[in-house]
Amino acid sequence: MERRVEQLSLGLRRSGLRLTHQRLEIVRVLAADETHPDAETVYEAVRMRVPTISMDTVYRTLATLSDRGLITRVQFLPGPARYDVNQTTHHHFVCTCCGLVRDIDDPALDAIRPTADVRRMGRTDAVSVQFRGVCTACRGGKTRRT
Amino acid sequence: MERRVEQLSLGLRRSGLRLTHQRLEIVRVLAADETHPDAETVYEAVRMRVPTISMDTVYRTLATLSDRGLITRVQFLPGPARYDVNQTTHHHFVCTCCGLVRDIDDPALDAIRPTADVRRMGRTDAVSVQFRGVCTACRGGKTRRT
DNA sequence: ATGGGTGCAAATAATTTGCATACAA
DNA sequence: TTGTATGCAAATTATTTGCACCCAT
Numbered sequence: 001m002e003r004r005v006e007q008l009s010l011g012l013r014r015s016g017l018r019l020t021h022q023r024l025e026i027v028r029v030l031a032a033d034e035t036h037p038d039a040e041t042v043y044e045a046v047r048m049r050v051p052t053i054s055m056d057t058v059y060r061t062l063a064t065l066s067d068r069g070l071i072t073r074v075q076f077l078p079g080p081a082r083y084d085v086n087q088t089t090h091h092h093f094v095c096t097c098c099g100l101v102r103d104i105d106d107p108a109l110d111a112i113r114p115t116a117d118v119r120r121m122g123r124t125d126a127v128s129v130q131f132r133g134v135c136t137a138c139r140g141g142k143t144r145r146t
Numbered sequence: 147m148e149r150r151v152e153q154l155s156l157g158l159r160r161s162g163l164r165l166t167h168q169r170l171e172i173v174r175v176l177a178a179d180e181t182h183p184d185a186e187t188v189y190e191a192v193r194m195r196v197p198t199i200s201m202d203t204v205y206r207t208l209a210t211l212s213d214r215g216l217i218t219r220v221q222f223l224p225g226p227a228r229y230d231v232n233q234t235t236h237h238h239f240v241c242t243c244c245g246l247v248r249d250i251d252d253p254a255l256d257a258i259r260p261t262a263d264v265r266r267m268g269r270t271d272a273v274s275v276q277f278r279g280v281c282t283a284c285r286g287g288k289t290r291r292t
Numbered sequence: 293a294t295g296g297g298t299g300c301a302a303a304t305a306a307t308t309t310g311c312a313t314a315c316a317a
Numbered sequence: 318t319t320g321t322a323t324g325c326a327a328a329t330t331a332t333t334t335g336c337a338c339c340c341a342t
Contacts, residue, residue, distance in 0.1 A: 017321085017322090018315085018316050018317070018321065018322065019316080020315075020316070020321090020322060020323080021315090021316095022322080022323070023322085038306095039306085039307085040306090052323095052324080053323085053324085054323070054324045054325070055307090055324095056307085056308075056309085056323085056324075056325085056326095057322080057323055057324070059306090059307060059308075060322080060323085061322095063307095063308090073224070075221045075224070078219070078227065078332095079305090080305085080306060080307090081224065081306085081307090093260075093264055093267040093268065093270070096271070102267050104263065104264055104267075106261060106263070106264075108261075109258070112255070112275065114239075114277055115252060115254075117250065117252070118239055118250055118252075118277055120282070121239040121248050121250075121277075121281060121282065122239065122241060122279050122280050122281035122282050122284070122285065123279045123280050123285060124239070124277045124278070124279040125242070125278055125279040125280070126277075126278045126279070127275065127276070127277050127278075128275070128276050128278075129258065129273065129274070129275050129276075130273070130274050130275075130276065131260055131264055131267075131270045131272075131273055132270070132271055132272045132273075132274075133268050133269045133270040133271045133272070134268050134269050134271070135267060135268035136267065136268050137268075138268070139268065139269060162296095163296080163297090164296065164297065164340085164341050164342070165341080166296095166297065166298080166340080166341070167340095167341095168297085168298070169297085184331095185331085185332080186331090198298095198299080199298085199299085200298070200299045200300070201332090202298085202299075202300085202301095202332085202333075202334085203297080203298055203299070205331090205332060205333075206297080206298085206333090207297095209332095209333090224307095225330090225331085226331060226332090227331085227332090
């Protein structure tokens with residue numbers, strides 16, 4: 001987690017960008033939040049440490065980080081976009097009920113390669129698998145019943 | 147394609163909803179458009195046949211159809227949501243350059259099942275694989291060169 | 293005939309942008 | 318010091334909603 005703060009900070013510096021107080025705090029929030037937060041959530045969390053930060057600085061920083069490939073903007077469900085700090089290859093479980101997003105690490109899924117059909121469509125840069133459903137919490141902890 | 151018009155129309159009627167002139171034309175546009183159009187694109191196409199239709203009727207109809215599971219709202223890239231008429235199990239190639247979305251039919255991908263890890267997260271209703279990259283057209287037809 | 297559907301306009305949500313000031317390098 | 322980043326406010330984009338009238342059933 002502390003490593004993530006360093007990776008993101010270093011990534012910004014390497015792009016010749018300034019590591020401002022605001023950016024550092026945004027990066028800290030992102031590194032500590034595994035829930036794929038949206039801009040609003042990041043804003044609220046950062047405001048606790050930098051009460052004067054503005055929403056558009058959060059938006060601009062999130063855009064900067066994803067333009068640099070340091071975080072990933074995702075939109076699994078209607079509503080605000082969310083941001084994923086995890087830059088290793090992984091997949092997702094998405095709860096269509098509460099919006100929960102959980103990372104999935106599975107070498108078998110990482111091994112999926114585009115077939116000839118897909119290669120004919122274009123060059124593939126990334127493959128990701130999405131499992132949509134209803135999370136355990138939304139089902140009231142009932143694993144076996146409907 | 148004509149079959150799709152019937153399936154969507156029937157789907158509406160089965161839900162006890164009225165098959166209005168506007169809805170029928172929207173359904174016709176959707177059935178004929180394989181490009182996963184956004185609301186604006188559907189609106190423009192329908193306007194050629196029903197010049198008085200309003201944008202919010204298009205939005206409302208698209209919402210109605212996806213609520214009934216007759217079409218699927220997808221959002222692969224930033225910007226407006228897009229709608230997928232294809233209700234058979236399939237996957238997608240997404241061009242991050244021009245926004246092209248192509249359907250992929252591949253039984254091997256359809257066969258992906260949630261592992262124990264994923265089952266612990268919740269009940270999975272759908273699995274879909276996304277290939278992101280740059281389409282042939284955006285690469286200028288160059289299949290082998292960078 | 294009658295209740296759901298439409299069109300209009302206004303509201304809301306999510307995000308972006310212009311500009312003067314502030315601060316990291 | 319110097320230009321990039323910030324904060325404020327206003328603009329844009331995408332979508333939703335209230336309401337009176339209309340039309341499919």
